[in-house]
Amino acid sequence: MTPEHIAPTRFADRTTAGAFLAVDLQRYANDPDALVLGLLRGGVPVAAEIARALGLEVDVLAVRRLVMPERSEIAFAALAAYGEHTSLKYIEGVWDSAQLRFEKEVLDEVETTARKDLEELRSRLVGEIVLPVAGRTVILADDGMASGATMLAAVELMREAGAERIVVAVPVAPKDARKEVEPLVDEFICAIAPRVFHSVSAFYSRFDSLADYEIIALVPHL
Numbered sequence: 001m002t003p004e005h006i007a008p009t010r011f012a013d014r015t016t017a018g019a020f021l022a023v024d025l026q027r028y029a030n031d032p033d034a035l036v037l038g039l040l041r042g043g044v045p046v047a048a049e050i051a052r053a054l055g056l057e058v059d060v061l062a063v064r065r066l067v068m069p070e071r072s073e074i075a076f077a078a079l080a081a082y083g084e085h086t087s088l089k090y091i092e093g094v095w096d097s098a099q100l101r102f103e104k105e106v107l108d109e110v111e112t113t114a115r116k117d118l119e120e121l122r123s124r125l126v127g128e129i130v131l132p133v134a135g136r137t138v139i140l141a142d143d144g145m146a147s148g149a150t151m152l153a154a155v156e157l158m159r160e161a162g163a164e165r166i167v168v169a170v171p172v173a174p175k176d177a178r179k180e181v182e183p184l185v186d187e188f189i190c191a192i193a194p195r196v197f198h199s200v201s202a203f204y205s206r207f208d209s210l211a212d213y214e215i216i217a218l219v220p221h222l
């Protein structure tokens with residue numbers, strides 16, 4: 001690490017965050033066995049910049065959070081899909097309280113809607129070419145973690161898909177989420193580990209939503 005490689009308290013935008021993470025991922029530069037997957041949508045600019053800086057391939061991984069009815073900031077689970085594989089990962093404590101507070105039918109409906117949204121997302125933003133991950137080093141990039149549900153689903157998916165090595169690269173992650181994810185992966189790279197965490201967006205000056213055309217412009221084969 002160079003002396004000037006000190007994380008800011010917030011990043012200008014997702015691309016700047018990706019450039020910062022790329023410095024810590026230098027050992028994978030030009031490695032033909034490594035690729036970067038950006039979690040849709042916000043992880044894609046982060047992944048694209050890592051891939052550009054390191055000369056790696058980049059693809060997208062479709063994810064959808066399952067959130068508490070009327071509390072969209074609280075995820076009790078997340079879905080992830082890549083190629084033939086799909087995974088659904090629950091956050092234990094939150095899922096328990098969701099089951100206590102809501103009828104099964106209500107939670108089933110959340111899952112059904114999330115599955116539909118995931119398919120819709122895939123039909124719009126996942127290309128016909130899906131880069132192979134079996135036996136490779138997969139760098140999973142997102143713009144940040146909150147509960148960790150989304151990243152947990154992505155990690156489980158990559159294990160199922162036969163990734164040889166899984167590296168998580170995120171600009172920001174609260175301690176609790178990190179504790180869930182780090183033991184399951186080969187390497188965990190995180191720029192900002194805040195003591196107080198309210199939302200991923202608080203760690204960016206610009207945190208715009210990304211249109212389809214912006215995602216497509218970042219990933220050459222989409």
Ligand SMILES: O=P(O)(O)OC[C@H]1O[C@@H](O)[C@H](O)[C@@H]1O
Nearest residue numbers: 042145146147148149150200
């Ligand atoms: O699944 P958790 O960690 O709760 O939420 C993280 C997701 O929420 C969004 O802000 C980020 O883009 C990330 O994909």
